[in-house]
Amino acid sequence: MTDLLEGIGGDRGPALVRIGKACQIVGVSASVLHYWEQVFHVRVGRSRSGQRIYSRSNLARFVLIKSLLRERRFTIEGASKFMREAHL
Numbered sequence: 001m002t003d004l005l006e007g008i009g010g011d012r013g014p015a016l017v018r019i020g021k022a023c024q025i026v027g028v029s030a031s032v033l034h035y036w037e038q039v040f041h042v043r044v045g046r047s048r049s050g051q052r053i054y055s056r057s058n059l060a061r062f063v064l065i066k067s068l069l070r071e072r073r074f075t076i077e078g079a080s081k082f083m084r085e086a087h088l
Helices: 001-004 018-028 030-039 056-071 075-084
Strands: 016-017 052-055
Touching: 001 016, 001 052, 018 052, 018 056, 030 056, 052 056, 056 075
Parallel strands: none
Antiparallel strands: 016 052
């Protein structure tokens, strides 16, 4: 997943971003990110005010999920299985 991090700023980008910036980086809507959080069991942080905050690791995972679903044409179940077997 390290190469995915390079595409989203690597060590140079902010450590945590809010939902709007996360959507821009990943290229999907907030509702899609929320759905993927549930389906793929992605744990995201919360700010003191309760807003979701996403780490570089979260963003890299979402970029991978997007690639599996949209480019490689995996089903949700297939993408989940792939990620489990790859320990991602």
